[in-house]
Amino acid sequence: xxxxxxxxxxxxxxxxxxxxxxxxxxxxxxxxxxxxxxxxxxxxxxxxxxxxxxxxxxxxxxxxxxxxxxxxxxxxxxxxxxxxxxxxxxxxxxxxxxxxxxxxxxxxxxxxxxxxxxxxxxxxxxxxxxxxxxxxxxxxxxxxxxxxxxxxxxxxxxxxxxxxxxxxxxxxxxxxxxxxxxxxxxx
Numbered sequence: 001x002x003x004x005x006x007x008x009x010x011x012x013x014x015x016x017x018x019x020x021x022x023x024x025x026x027x028x029x030x031x032x033x034x035x036x037x038x039x040x041x042x043x044x045x046x047x048x049x050x051x052x053x054x055x056x057x058x059x060x061x062x063x064x065x066x067x068x069x070x071x072x073x074x075x076x077x078x079x080x081x082x083x084x085x086x087x088x089x090x091x092x093x094x095x096x097x098x099x100x101x102x103x104x105x106x107x108x109x110x111x112x113x114x115x116x117x118x119x120x121x122x123x124x125x126x127x128x129x130x131x132x133x134x135x136x137x138x139x140x141x142x143x144x145x146x147x148x149x150x151x152x153x154x155x156x157x158x159x160x161x162x163x164x165x166x167x168x169x170x171x172x173x174x175x176x177x178x179x180x181x182x183x184x185x186x187x
Contacts (some may be wrong), residue, residue: 002165003105003165003168004102004105006106006165006168007099007100007105007106008100010106011096011099011100011106012100014096015096015100018093018096021090021093022093022094025037025056025085025090025093026038026056028081029056029057029079029081029085032079032080032081033057033060033061033079033080033081033082034060034061035057035060035061036057037056037057038054038055038056038057038094039054039055039056039057039058039059040052040053040054041053041054041055041113042113042114043111043112043113043114043133044111044112044113044114044116044120044129044133045103045104045111045132045133046129046130046131046132046133047129047130048120048124048129050114051098051103051111053095053098053103053104053111054094054095054097054098055091055092055094055095056085056090056091056093056094057079057082057091058078058079058081058082058083058085058086058091059077059078059079059082060077060078060079063077088179089179092135095135099135102132103132103133104132104133104134104135105132105133105134105135106134106135106136106168106172107134107135107136107137107159107167107168107171107172108131108132108133108134108137108159109123109128109131109133109134109137109139109156109159110133110134110136110137110139110140111133118149119149119152119153122149122150122153123153123156126153126156126157126160127160128153128156128157128160130160131156131159131160131163136171136172136175137155137156137159137171138155138156138158138159138167138171139151139152139155139156139159140171140175140178141171141174141175141178142155143155
């Protein structure tokens, strides 16, 4: 319950601070490429339930729905401002709506794509599916997309076994630092 209250308070604060920049990004995406400003990605949530997670659209509308690292040439699928909003993690801001709606938390395992069955299976074996997915998590500050799935799951398992308010604060602080220095962020 404390985590949910924290998510709501932080979510409202971040929304107030980033409301105008979010509107500017929304308009920039719409004006620089065809299609909607938001991409609603099917993700695996708590208890393996599918939910729709919004992100500012950084890829062209005909891009296959797979993890970016599985695309043969990801750069060719980027919109004109796609690389910038990914490098700065601004594409992630609409996930605030998922936090406010209760589908996500600020901290937890990153929600897998609906078709990442291998990740879903490993997480379920370890009991990680009981956690609400997060905008950031222990795996994100320890390697992000570069991590092989079994290693990512081990980090998720560590978080499951050691989760606390203080660990969440540490993860949020380290995430902010990584975003500022653009550590582990690729397009």
